[in-house]
Amino acid sequence: MARVTPISGFPEWSPAQRIVEQQVLDTVRRVFELHGFASIETRAVETVEQLLRKGEIDKEVYGVRRLAGDEADAADAALALHFDLTVPFARYVLENAGKLQFPFRRYQIQKVWRGERPQEGRFREFLQADIDVVDRDELPFHYDVEMPLVMAEVFSELRSLGFPPVTIQVNNRKLAEGFYRGLGLDDPAAVLRCVDKLDKIGPDGVTQLLMSTAGADADQAKACLALAEVRSDDTSFVERVRSLGVSHPLLDQGLSELAAVVGEAASRMPGAVVADLRIARGLDYYTGTVYETLMTGYEQFGSVSSGGRYDSLASDGKVSYPGVGISFGVTRALSLLFARGLTASRSVPTCVLVALNTGDDRRRGEDVATALRARGIATQVSPSAAKFGRQIRFADRRGIPFVWFLGADGASDSVKDIRSGEQVDAVASEWMPPAEDLHPRVITPNIAE
Amino acid sequence: MARVTPISGFPEWSPAQRIVEQQVLDTVRRVFELHGFASIETRAVETVEQLLRKGEIDKEVYGVRRLAGDEADAADAALALHFDLTVPFARYVLENAGKLQFPFRRYQIQKVWRGERPQEGRFREFLQADIDVVDRDELPFHYDVEMPLVMAEVFSELRSLGFPPVTIQVNNRKLAEGFYRGLGLDDPAAVLRCVDKLDKIGPDGVTQLLMSTAGADADQAKACLALAEVRSDDTSFVERVRSLGVSHPLLDQGLSELAAVVGEAASRMPGAVVADLRIARGLDYYTGTVYETLMTGYEQFGSVSSGGRYDSLASDGKVSYPGVGISFGVTRALSLLFARGLTASRSVPTCVLVALNTGDDRRRGEDVATALRARGIATQVSPSAAKFGRQIRFADRRGIPFVWFLGADGASDSVKDIRSGEQVDAVASEWMPPAEDLHPRVITPNIAE
Numbered sequence: 001m002a003r004v005t006p007i008s009g010f011p012e013w014s015p016a017q018r019i020v021e022q023q024v025l026d027t028v029r030r031v032f033e034l035h036g037f038a039s040i041e042t043r044a045v046e047t048v049e050q051l052l053r054k055g056e057i058d059k060e061v062y063g064v065r066r067l068a069g070d071e072a073d074a075a076d077a078a079l080a081l082h083f084d085l086t087v088p089f090a091r092y093v094l095e096n097a098g099k100l101q102f103p104f105r106r107y108q109i110q111k112v113w114r115g116e117r118p119q120e121g122r123f124r125e126f127l128q129a130d131i132d133v134v135d136r137d138e139l140p141f142h143y144d145v146e147m148p149l150v151m152a153e154v155f156s157e158l159r160s161l162g163f164p165p166v167t168i169q170v171n172n173r174k175l176a177e178g179f180y181r182g183l184g185l186d187d188p189a190a191v192l193r194c195v196d197k198l199d200k201i202g203p204d205g206v207t208q209l210l211m212s213t214a215g216a217d218a219d220q221a222k223a224c225l226a227l228a229e230v231r232s233d234d235t236s237f238v239e240r241v242r243s244l245g246v247s248h249p250l251l252d253q254g255l256s257e258l259a260a261v262v263g264e265a266a267s268r269m270p271g272a273v274v275a276d277l278r279i280a281r282g283l284d285y286y287t288g289t290v291y292e293t294l295m296t297g298y299e300q301f302g303s304v305s306s307g308g309r310y311d312s313l314a315s316d317g318k319v320s321y322p323g324v325g326i327s328f329g330v331t332r333a334l335s336l337l338f339a340r341g342l343t344a345s346r347s348v349p350t351c352v353l354v355a356l357n358t359g360d361d362r363r364r365g366e367d368v369a370t371a372l373r374a375r376g377i378a379t380q381v382s383p384s385a386a387k388f389g390r391q392i393r394f395a396d397r398r399g400i401p402f403v404w405f406l407g408a409d410g411a412s413d414s415v416k417d418i419r420s421g422e423q424v425d426a427v428a429s430e431w432m433p434p435a436e437d438l439h440p441r442v443i444t445p446n447i448a449e
Numbered sequence: 450m451a452r453v454t455p456i457s458g459f460p461e462w463s464p465a466q467r468i469v470e471q472q473v474l475d476t477v478r479r480v481f482e483l484h485g486f487a488s489i490e491t492r493a494v495e496t497v498e499q500l501l502r503k504g505e506i507d508k509e510v511y512g513v514r515r516l517a518g519d520e521a522d523a524a525d526a527a528l529a530l531h532f533d534l535t536v537p538f539a540r541y542v543l544e545n546a547g548k549l550q551f552p553f554r555r556y557q558i559q560k561v562w563r564g565e566r567p568q569e570g571r572f573r574e575f576l577q578a579d580i581d582v583v584d585r586d587e588l589p590f591h592y593d594v595e596m597p598l599v600m601a602e603v604f605s606e607l608r609s610l611g612f613p614p615v616t617i618q619v620n621n622r623k624l625a626e627g628f629y630r631g632l633g634l635d636d637p638a639a640v641l642r643c644v645d646k647l648d649k650i651g652p653d654g655v656t657q658l659l660m661s662t663a664g665a666d667a668d669q670a671k672a673c674l675a676l677a678e679v680r681s682d683d684t685s686f687v688e689r690v691r692s693l694g695v696s697h698p699l700l701d702q703g704l705s706e707l708a709a710v711v712g713e714a715a716s717r718m719p720g721a722v723v724a725d726l727r728i729a730r731g732l733d734y735y736t737g738t739v740y741e742t743l744m745t746g747y748e749q750f751g752s753v754s755s756g757g758r759y760d761s762l763a764s765d766g767k768v769s770y771p772g773v774g775i776s777f778g779v780t781r782a783l784s785l786l787f788a789r790g791l792t793a794s795r796s797v798p799t800c801v802l803v804a805l806n807t808g809d810d811r812r813r814g815e816d817v818a819t820a821l822r823a824r825g826i827a828t829q830v831s832p833s834a835a836k837f838g839r840q841i842r843f844a845d846r847r848g849i850p851f852v853w854f855l856g857a858d859g860a861s862d863s864v865k866d867i868r869s870g871e872q873v874d875a876v877a878s879e880w881m882p883p884a885e886d887l888h889p890r891v892i893t894p895n896i897a898e
Binding site: 004005006007010011012013014015018019022033034035036037038039040041042043044045047048060061062063064065066067068069077079080081091092094095096099100101103105106111113115125135140142267268316347348349350362363366373376377378379380383384394397398 | 550
């Protein structure tokens, strides 16, 4: 084969890392389903028209066309790979509105593609796990409270798979927009784009940018930065914002919504959610509540779970379908933890290797394997009747904990724990490994930095 | 949203169909893992150069490039979506050869893309579930026997999810090539391409095609058709081929290999595998054993599980990595069964809906839901404190079997089976639904045609 170098930004995990990813995804799916979210998958492609309708990430979109495209192709709509799961979901809702039951709760775990410059934690192909709720015409506000609490439960469950604690930060677009408008700044989107760069360019940089691109004077810039500094894990942020002396009806609405999310979350899952008035979210389709999530010790790599309320993403002209959702960036989070040593106890699902005495043993070996598999024990038969030392090495290199030996001349079979060396007589229809050895386990080094 | 029409060839399932697909994939994964196959996923894109190296399906390949690609992009290798999982797997093996343990057994469940003309059972985006084994330099032949038996076990398990019986058909490229060469036909690939059209154009059409494109005379064409008619579920095919009077060393080797697969399979899983000498497989990379699988009653839609031995797909010039594998076309099989009514007992994972008496009940409702979820019962809380009739209808429309009522004024909570109308007092920390209602079930209409 000619070219086998990796392609930058398109990560591929080792078999052991993939086992960790599978256990993470099993956990995510279990929590989502316990909360009644139904799974859907959408096609990988959308029309280019659809994808570029919202947001400012046209440069990041990958177009797709047949290499030998003909005139028939040219007449079709241009296609591109989806860059998130929210825009495809909104399209799916519109396309299937007559068949779906509203409010519609769905989860969606799929790859997405963005042609951004790759760096640690940032990829061109990556896996997202989203939950969203959409309704027809109006969506009750209590779903804005529910989304981060479900995601907090996911992260709580992931602690046993080596994940660090997280903080979910909440803000509200109306609050920010009302504040900026109350200050006299009439292009809130421009202001948000500046404030969004606070981590990258610092307060002085943001001040400069606000003055040069968002029409702010020095006092207005100072007020915007003061707002961005407000943070609390209870509803005390309301008073702090009030004390900045700005008033606007949209600001009132935003404060009241954000207080509802933070207050209710603090009562149901203390410490899980904080109000943080600097977070903005890059995508234009959010209209109210917005979420970001930082893993403790990994703050510099940005949010691993983001989302928000979008009241006007999906509309067929007559009916609109407001929604709220939150997305877990599985690949980003795992890549950071893999780089720090998170892995699995073995590189295969196999619990038992059946060793062969001679090549003629294969059929007997397969019978033992069948009996073990029938009771849920993942088993494979040795590739050849090599010397036992070599067959044990075969198991050891993969982390397979047990080797099964076929009894010769009427003797009983036996099974050896190759870690301890302990070997006991065993019958394939009865023997069980210790529960902790049945499946690969996630090995959690000291992940906190 | 501007354009929400489906895109031909890119199927999307309803939430109920997706539940069936998930249960099918859970079954596939369980069987693969019990046999010791490790999961990997490869990136969706390969270099165009890599993809077009083998096979004749360049017209089917979808190219991928950033819509706003710049000079840096132009200098990179051109990318395209993978059209199967075998070519990417071969590349993964070469790229990671130093880190993998051989023989390497992996399974891979991912979408693939082909720009073919869509028709029933044939899509442009579809899900494949593959198992393969590769080794360094040489791969023991017993894996050629193992692959179809693992897949037969998958299909056997899928019977309880509404799948019809299947027949796995096996042939051998060496057998066919040796036979054609023994006949004096020197372009076996051209002959295979003709014989592969037998279902579409019939024996007379194939005879014409053999004479016009593969250099055959009438007797040679007749012999090729006679070979294609041979079929048996035991090793008796060997005598029938011998009786056609052709001899060639490659024919001998092919007959011996195919007899080994069919004989061993007949002894281990009687009836699962048959020798069928007409099957060819379109892809050029197969070098020996080939597999195809027909679902009983759905023969006209073609194979739902195909594969074979490839001795020279992966090589770095010094070391070669022969492999053998088989792929389950999940989307093709499911699309056929969905069209005939296969579905799930409900469209959501939810088992219990907690009804609300008043809006102030939400917190109490969430506490009940939390207690039920803690014991694995998928639960959601009613979106609003509407009239009970409307809340029950909410559950009914989604197929949620149970509605939970919060006791008012100190009365006990109760739970109602909305199918039977039976209502009993219940405590959230103790109540369990019947096991068959805990998760959605697959509803199997009479799928056989």
